[in-house]
Amino acid sequence: MSEVVMKGLKKVYDNKVTAVHDVNLEIKDKEFIVLVGPSGCGKSTTLRMVAGLEEISGGELYIDGKLVNETPPKDRDIAMVFQNYALYPHMTVYDNLAYALKLRKVKKPEIDKKVREVAEILDITQYLKRKPKALSGGQRQRVAIGRAMVRDPKVFLMDEPLSNLDAKLRNQMRAEIIKLRSRINTTFMYVTHDQTEAMTLGDRIVIMKDGYVNQIGTPQEVFNKPVNLFVAGFIGMPVMNFFDNCKVLLENGVYYAEIRGVRFMLDDFQQKALKQNGIETQDIIAGIRPQHVTVGEGELLAKIEVSEMMGSEYNIHARCEGDEVVMLIPTFDLETDVSMGRTVNFTTKPMLIQMFDKETGNNLIWYDAESASKDAPVCKRYDF
Amino acid sequence: MEAVNNVQSKKLRKEKAAVPKGRRWRKFKENSPYLLMILPAVLVVFLFNYLPIYGILIAFQDFMPGDKILSDSTIWVGFQNFERFFTDPMFWPLMQNTFLICIIGFIIGFPLPIIVALMLNALKGKRMAKVIQTIFNAPHFISLVVLVGMLTLFFGRYGLVNNIAASIGGERYSYFLESKAFRPMYILSSNWQDFGWSAIIYIAALSNVDPQQHEAAILDGATRFQRVWSIDLPAIMPMISVMLIMSIGGLMGVGYEKALLMQTDGNLQVSELISTYVYKRGLTGVPDQAYATAIGLFNSIINVVLLIIANTTSKRFSENSLW
Numbered sequence: 124m125s126e127v128v129m130k131g132l133k134k135v136y137d138n139k140v141t142a143v144h145d146v147n148l149e150i151k152d153k154e155f156i157v158l159v160g161p162s163g164c165g166k167s168t169t170l171r172m173v174a175g176l177e178e179i180s181g182g183e184l185y186i187d188g189k190l191v192n193e194t195p196p197k198d199r200d201i202a203m204v205f206q207n208y209a210l211y212p213h214m215t216v217y218d219n220l221a222y223a224l225k226l227r228k229v230k231k232p233e234i235d236k237k238v239r240e241v242a243e244i245l246d247i248t249q250y251l252k253r254k255p256k257a258l259s260g261g262q263r264q265r266v267a268i269g270r271a272m273v274r275d276p277k278v279f280l281m282d283e284p285l286s287n288l289d290a291k292l293r294n295q296m297r298a299e300i301i302k303l304r305s306r307i308n309t310t311f312m313y314v315t316h317d318q319t320e321a322m323t324l325g326d327r328i329v330i331m332k333d334g335y336v337n338q339i340g341t342p343q344e345v346f347n348k349p350v351n352l353f354v355a356g357f358i359g360m361p362v363m364n365f366f367d368n369c370k371v372l373l374e375n376g377v378y379y380a381e382i383r384g385v386r387f388m389l390d391d392f393q394q395k396a397l398k399q400n401g402i403e404t405q406d407i408i409a410g411i412r413p414q415h416v417t418v419g420e421g422e423l424l425a426k427i428e429v430s431e432m433m434g435s436e437y438n439i440h441a442r443c444e445g446d447e448v449v450m451l452i453p454t455f456d457l458e459t460d461v462s463m464g465r466t467v468n469f470t471t472k473p474m475l476i477q478m479f480d481k482e483t484g485n486n487l488i489w490y491d492a493e494s495a496s497k498d499a500p501v502c503k504r505y506d507f
Numbered sequence: 508m509e510a511v512n513n514v515q516s517k518k519l520r521k522e523k524a525a526v527p528k529g530r531r532w533r534k535f536k537e538n539s540p541y542l543l544m545i546l547p548a549v550l551v552v553f554l555f556n557y558l559p560i561y562g563i564l565i566a567f568q569d570f571m572p573g574d575k576i577l578s579d580s581t582i583w584v585g586f587q588n589f590e591r592f593f594t595d596p597m598f599w600p601l602m603q604n605t606f607l608i609c610i611i612g613f614i615i616g617f618p619l620p621i622i623v624a625l626m627l628n629a630l631k632g633k634r635m636a637k638v639i640q641t642i643f644n645a646p647h648f649i650s651l652v653v654l655v656g657m658l659t660l661f662f663g664r665y666g667l668v669n670n671i672a673a674s675i676g677g678e679r680y681s682y683f684l685e686s687k688a689f690r691p692m693y694i695l696s697s698n699w700q701d702f703g704w705s706a707i708i709y710i711a712a713l714s715n716v717d718p719q720q721h722e723a724a725i726l727d728g729a730t731r732f733q734r735v736w737s738i739d740l741p742a743i744m745p746m747i748s749v750m751l752i753m754s755i756g757g758l759m760g761v762g763y764e765k766a767l768l769m770q771t772d773g774n775l776q777v778s779e780l781i782s783t784y785v786y787k788r789g790l791t792g793v794p795d796q797a798y799a800t801a802i803g804l805f806n807s808i809i810n811v812v813l814l815i816i817a818n819t820t821s822k823r824f825s826e827n828s829l830w
Contacts, residue, residue, distance in 0.1 A: 196725050213742075
């Protein structure tokens with residue numbers, strides 16, 4: 124069992140800057156959790172507090188049921204992979220892998236067995252005698268992962284391990300990490316600013332902004348049920364389309380969403396949720412994902428500014444009464460002309476419309492006041 | 508057939524030579540602003556370091572002050588001045604004194620700045636480290652005359668140390684008149700003056716160490732000392748090698764100023780060094796500049812030989828060397 128539990132975890136630096144506010148998170152045994160957010164959101168600081176590299180200013184941190192706030196890093200039974208690999212440059216790959224075991228006074232034959240075992244898994248046996256400078260970025264990253272693996276840690280921490288690699292190698296290493304995870308089967312905490320990495324690797328994703336946790340959920344949940352404008356805009360590629368000055372209307376007990384004068388009668392689950400949340404007619408910011416747009420149907424109109432043929436789909440940038448709208452349209456059954464300069468009609472399924480409170484930026488359906496950080500700043504628009 | 512081959516290979520060589528020449532010119536043009544920037548430094552080095560080498564010719568002449576170095580009346584004497592030095596009764600005492608003061612100074616003085624740099628770097632409070640570093644650097648800016656003046660104030664017959672000794676019933680001791688005290692005073696004061704300054708280069712090298720390496724080592728379970736040993740020391744090893752080679756290369760090049768200032772009749776038998784002897788023979792009394800130049804040249808040759816040995820050894824046993 125290697126659970127990590129954070130209760131009101133907080134980091135305040137000497138200059139009174141609060142980097143992390145009140146993080147509450149329960150990471151289950153063998154779970155792969157990804158902390159994601161823009162630069163300066165506090166994700167790395169949170170990870171470093173778990174590692175013991177940053178002092179905890181407030182709250183409690185439990186690893187495997189034990190309070191570890193004051194426990195030195197070496198006694199927390201964790202291993203960490205760093206962004207810059209942090210390999211010891213004067214040591215060979217073998218010595219880099221063996222160093223932690225040597226410090227723990229493990230017997231030589233055992234060290235040798237363990238190092239070779241890990242090198243075999245990571246396919247770096249042929250490089251054991253080389254020094255880090257004679258390795259490529261990908262090979263160095265494998266060694267860095269191997270160095271963490273040899274220790275059989277309870278918790279595996281990774282701080283943006285792929286951000287120094289080029290796009291191709293990053294994709295390759297991402298797949299390697301997924302395979303590796305199934306082999307070593309331990310608890311992972313992974314920090315990244317790349318939402319694709321977060322979506323593909325994580326069992327659950329923690330989305331952070333300005334030191335606050337905005338949402339915790341599975342990749343599917345954070346994509347389909349974003350709690351606020353920030354999460355909606357941060358997760359998903361291309362970014363969600365936002366329509367300002369829209370309305371949610373309550374007429375004769377029925378809820379409608381009104382976007383650019385076009386009314387959409389909302390789905391049953393939306394009707395129920397809005398009623399339960401006591402929503403009346405109000406101004407909203409509506410959100411529609413580019414993947415959820417249908418062209419050639421409906422009454423919304425947009426003028427196409429750029430139309431990019433991507434093979435299996437068109438990536439269309441259009442303008443709808445001042446708002447930029449991005450549409451991802453599959454090519455296989457497209458009958459509408461989507462060439463540049465054309466005006467096309469488009470629509471979406473009402474159940475796929477996200478509705479955000481104009482004042483608070485919170486999702487009228489998915490925002491849960493109980494689980495949200497109490498003093499988190501209001502996110503009025505998706506902007507960072 | 509052979510002739511044809513020769514012609515062909517000549518042609519090939521010409522073609523091969525033509526390509527790099529063009530590339531070299533292009534590279535020269537690309538780098539010309541930078542080359543122009545280093546030109547003043549090259550000129551200074553040439554004027555003050557290379558041009559005077561011409562003066563070593565007088566080591567092979569019967570030269571008197573006022574003579575021209577190269578003229579019809581120049582009297583060439585070959586290695587006579589060197590032979591004179593080797594048979595001079597001062598030869599062995601000078602060699603021994605110079606060697607001992609240099610080697611002991613080197614053994615104490617070389618590791619000291621490394622240790623200081625590692626310790627300052629390991630300090631948690633960076634502001635405190637800066638304050639300590641400034642305190643350590645300050646003695647470097649004291650002139651030799653003031654330094655020897657301070658030594659006199661501390662170790663003179665009526666200086667601080669003797670006053671303390673006398674106040675507790677001890678006897679006054681003439682440190683400057685005792686040959687036994689010369690080397691410790693000379694070496695320790697030199698090291699005191701320069702260890703902080705010499706540490707700067709190592710501190711600069713240590714600042715390049717990736718902090719994540721230390722963090723990784725902390726997670727691996729390394730103690731502070733283990734981190735210094737496994738991360739910091741290897742990181743500055745190339746710098747240590749270069750400094751070691753340069754120190755060995757200048758091992759016998761001890762200056763005359765401080766030794767002369769500290770010299771008394773009482774300590775002359777250990778304080779007379781090659782450099783002080785060259786100064787006295789070449790510039791005081793009846794100057795014998797040819798002889799003094801020969802001694803100086805001999806000293807320089809020893810340094811060059813030591814430099815080559817140190818560089819070759821370093822190249823063989825580590826990856827670092829000057830050339």
